[in-house]
Structure formats: C-alpha cells, structure tokens
Amino acid sequence: MIAIIGGGASGVILAAHLLKVPGDRRIVLIEKGERIARGLAYSTTLLDHVLNVRAQNMSALPDDPDHFLRWLVAKGLAAPDTPFYFAPRATYGDYLNDLLDEAAAQSPGRLDILRDEAVAIEPLPSGDARIELASGGSIETGTAVLAIGHDLEPERSDRITFRLNGAGDTPLDPDAPVLILGTGLSMVDALLMLEARGHRGHVTAVSRRGLLPQRHELPSPIPFAENDLPFGQPPSRFLSWLRSQVRKRVEAGGNWRDVVDGLRPFNQRIWQSWTDEQRRPFLRHGKAWWDTHRHRMAPEIYDRVCHAIEAGRLTVRAAKVQDMAREGDATRVRIRPRGSDMVETLRVARVYDCTGIIRNVEKTTNPLLRQLVDAGIARADPLNLSLHVTQDCRLIGRDGQPSDSLFALGPLTRSRFFEIDAIPEIRVQCAALAARLMQ
Numbered sequence: 001m002i003a004i005i006g007g008g009a010s011g012v013i014l015a016a017h018l019l020k021v022p023g024d025r026r027i028v029l030i031e032k033g034e035r036i037a038r039g040l041a042y043s044t045t046l047l048d049h050v051l052n053v054r055a056q057n058m059s060a061l062p063d064d065p066d067h068f069l070r071w072l073v074a075k076g077l078a079a080p081d082t083p084f085y086f087a088p089r090a091t092y093g094d095y096l097n098d099l100l101d102e103a104a105a106q107s108p109g110r111l112d113i114l115r116d117e118a119v120a121i122e123p124l125p126s127g128d129a130r131i132e133l134a135s136g137g138s139i140e141t142g143t144a145v146l147a148i149g150h151d152l153e154p155e156r157s158d159r160i161t162f163r164l165n166g167a168g169d170t171p172l173d174p175d176a177p178v179l180i181l182g183t184g185l186s187m188v189d190a191l192l193m194l195e196a197r198g199h200r201g202h203v204t205a206v207s208r209r210g211l212l213p214q215r216h217e218l219p220s221p222i223p224f225a226e227n228d229l230p231f232g233q234p235p236s237r238f239l240s241w242l243r244s245q246v247r248k249r250v251e252a253g254g255n256w257r258d259v260v261d262g263l264r265p266f267n268q269r270i271w272q273s274w275t276d277e278q279r280r281p282f283l284r285h286g287k288a289w290w291d292t293h294r295h296r297m298a299p300e301i302y303d304r305v306c307h308a309i310e311a312g313r314l315t316v317r318a319a320k321v322q323d324m325a326r327e328g329d330a331t332r333v334r335i336r337p338r339g340s341d342m343v344e345t346l347r348v349a350r351v352y353d354c355t356g357i358i359r360n361v362e363k364t365t366n367p368l369l370r371q372l373v374d375a376g377i378a379r380a381d382p383l384n385l386s387l388h389v390t391q392d393c394r395l396i397g398r399d400g401q402p403s404d405s406l407f408a409l410g411p412l413t414r415s416r417f418f419e420i421d422a423i424p425e426i427r428v429q430c431a432a433l434a435a436r437l438m439q
Contacts, residue, residue, distance in 0.1 A: 002437055003131055003141040005118045005368065007031025008039025010410035010426055011147035012096045013060045017434035019103035019110060025438065026110050028139065030131070032117035035093075037100065039149050042093035048192045050086040050298050052185060053422060054216065058092065060099050062427050071095050084218050086298035114139075120371045121406065129405050143437055146387075146395075146408040150357050151364050160324050160331055161353040164190045169352075175201045176349035179333055183207040183316050186354035188297060188305060191314065203314045204346060206335060207355075210318025211292045215302035217255060222262030229266055231273045235282035238270065260293055268425070271418035276382050283383065295422075319344075324351065360384040361412075377406065381415030389413045393433050409433060 002018060004011045007029050018027050029036070035043070051058060055078060059067035069085075072078035072095075078085050104111040117134035121144055124130055132138050161181065162168045172178070178194065180187050183205045191203060222245075230241045242263075246256040263270070274282070297305065308314035318338035325332050333346045361380045364370055369387075372378040376398030381388040387408050389395060393416075394402040409429050411421055419425050 002143045006147035012037040014430040016103040019107040021438040037096035055085045179348040180205040182354035267419040386414035
C-alpha cells in the first residue's frame with residue numbers, strides 16, 4: 001500500500017499517476033479537509049483568483065500537455081483555439097477532482113480516501129511505517145508520501161496582523177485604510193478579495209523591495225540548448241549571463257520573458273549546480289527579483305492592479321516595518337522606507353499578513369512535520385528552505401541517511417529542486433515518483 005498524506009494538488013496528481021500505472025497496489029489518500037484537490041491555492045471560490053500559469057501549460061499529465069485545455073473545452077469553459085487563457089483557480093480544483101475520479105474509475109478498487117489527519121509516523125522494523133491519525137486510529141503502509149503543501153504562519157494572537165478570511169478577519173468599514181504586508185501574488189489575491197467585498201479605502205502594500213509580479217504576455221521562449229547555459233557558474237555569473245541574454249533579445253526586438261521562459265526546463269538543474277554557499281547570496285539578493293519576473297500575473301489581473309495604483313487606491317512601498325501597536329480601533333505602524341533613515345507612521349484599520357508561509361520546517365506548526373523533525377526521522381535542509389530530501393524525493397533523517405519508505409513532494413522539497421511550487425514542475429515530479437514507487 002502507498003499512503004499519500006495530503007489531498008491537495010500535489011497529492012491528487014501523484015495519486016492519479018499511481019493509478020495509471022498497471023498493478024494492484026492500493027493507494028490511500030489521507031486528507032483532513034472536506035474537499036479534495038483544493039489546498040491553499042485552489043480552495044478559493046472567487047472567480048477573480050485566476051491561475052498564474054496559462055491553461056495551455058496546466059495539464060496535470062506531462063505526457064499529455066493539452067489535457068487541461070481539452071477538459072476546459074469539453075466543459076464549455078474555453079474555446080479550442082484560445083491562445084492565452086488563465087482559468088479561475090476554483091475551476092482548476094474541479095479539473096483535479098475529475099482527473100482523480102477518472103483515474104480511480106479506470107483502476108477500480110485501488111483508491112481509498114481517508115478523511116482524517118496524519119499526526120505521526122513511526123518507522124517499523126519490517127521497513128513499513130505506521131501512520132497515527134488524529135481520530136485515534138492508525139494504518140500501516142509500505143510507503144508514505146508527504147504532500148502537505150505550504151505551511152502557513154498561525155494568525156497572531158495580539159490582534160495586530162490578520163490573515164484574509166482568517167478567524168480574526170471581521171467585517172471592515174468599506175472606506176477604512178488597510179495595510180498589506182507583502183507585495184507578491186498573495187497581496188494581489190488579498191486586493192482582489194477586498195474589492196469583491198466592496199472595500200473602497202486606500203490600501204498600502206509594503207515589502208522590503210516593493211517589487212510587484214510582472215505581467216504575462218503571449219510566450220515565445222528561446223529554445224536554449226544544454227550547452228548554451230552556464231551550469232556550474234556561481235549565481236553572480238549566471239545573473240550576468242542572464243542580463244546579457246535579455247539585452248540581446250530586447251535589442252533584436254524580442255521580450256525579456258522569452259529568456260526567462262526559455263530557462264524553465266533547466267531551472268532545477270541550474271539551482272542544483274550551485275553549492276549551498278553559492279545559493280545563500282542568491283536567496284538574499286537575487287531571489288526577490290527572480291520571483292517577480294518568473295512568477296507573473298495574468299494580463300487582466302496585472303492591468304487591474306496597475307489601474308488601482310493609477311487611481312490612487314493602492315500604494316506599493318519598499319520599506320521595512322519597524323513596529324506595530326494597537327491604538328484604540330486603529331493600528332499604528334512605523335515603517336522605514338528603503339534607502340532612508342527616516343521613519344514614517346501609518347494608521348490603518350487592519351493589517352493583513354500576506355508573507356506568512358513558513359519555509360523553515362524547524363518552526364513548523366504542522367503536527368506531523370513537527371513530530372518527524374523532533375524524532376529525527378526528517379530534518380531541515382542546510383538553508384532551511386524545506387525538508388532535506390534526495391534527488392528521488394526520499395526523506396533524509398537527522399543521521400544523514402535517506403529513508404526507504406518515506407518520501408515528500410511539492411513545496412516540501414524546495415531545497416532540492418527550488419522551482420517546485422507550480423504545476424508544470426510538480427506534475428513532472430509526480431510522474432517520476434509514481435514510476436519509481438510502482439516498480
């Protein structure tokens with residue numbers, strides 16, 4: 001039996017790939033939530049929350065790249081010749097549900113969905129593992145795969161910062177000023193949600209560099225060959241090479257996106273060609289710039305954000321938050337703009353935290369990850385980006401030895417693969433892991 005812990009996108013795609021491999025091994029998908037295939041990204045019901053990757057590149061099956069687009073066409077949700085469509089994320093959750101249902105129907109009797117939460121794993125002398133459940137029960141399995149996804153910071157108990165739609169996100173005066181911590185894609189989601197609620201007040205978004213994700217345009221990626229890329233060169237030289245490629249492309253009448261998109265098949269190998277000491281300065285100085293150019297907004301969403309800025313409704317600041325305190329019904333926030341020694345004071349009705357994904361598993365709030373790390377069954381990678389895993393996704397324990405029965409995928413493997421948050425990378429990882437586990 002193979003147990004998949006987590007029924008979000010990563011877990012569902014892996015389960016579908018496992019079911020497509022002939023055999024009689026049972027798959028148990030353990031998910032504590034009410035809905036399968038939703039997770040953090042696809043649980044939203046707001047239609048303005050669209051995918052950040054065009055539909056043509058969102059198939060869950062790497063060997064069938066048009067699978068999602070055909071599904072959209074069959075449902076009457078897109079035209080077959082649509083060149084550049086960004087579907088609602090809720091719709092993609094429906095697609096993953098159908099994908100799993102179809103795979104289960106083609107391999108009857110092999111899939112069980114267990115509505116429960118895994119809270120601990122105990123390796124057994126036989127080589128199997130026992131998974132303890134929040135309900136008090138347990139199951140034994142030959143293989144367990146962690147597909148938990150992103151781990152969120154808990155909402156602060158001091159009632160200063162809140163998570164959108166969290167327990168403390170009570171109704172807000174439509175004209176009240178709001179501060180959002182973060183200027184990335186999560187901030188954009190928050191802005192769209194506030195607009196959908198009828199909020200009209202001024203919104204200030206603050207991050208260390210004040211960078212917004214860029215706009216998607218119809219792609220024309222450069223077909224780089226392997227020997228075109230500076231594998232093994234330190235990040236400073238790689239970034240210098242990248243800038244030179246962008247300059248050449250723009251001078252020839254092309255777009256910087258052509259260079260960034262052309263690198264996508266090689267991104268993981270570039271990351272893996274660097275040592276940990278080389279990765280540290282990239283994470284500190286280059287990652288924010290890379291993320292805003294690599295992980296972009298759908299055109300219609302980018303245009304709405306620009307309109308909000310032009311209309312004076314949204315202000316994006318490059319600044320560091322010095323401190324925050326409650327003052328009656330308001331929150332006083334002191335910020336220091338980037339490059340300045342002066343401190344400014346803002347008074348807002350609500351502070352939303354759009355930065356709170358826990359990247360260091362040593363600080364996780366997830367009970368299963370906490371137990372695995374405390375027991376030495378798993379450990380954080382040297383850069384505290386995620387769990388420490390092998391190239392074939394096996395967990396590495398405190399003793400440095402890889403497990404034969406415990407695996408991880410998706411964002412939990414960021415330290416090994418770096419670019420592993422989006423479906424185009426996750427589907428490849430799932431297909432490879434399914435093939436290995438079903439051997």
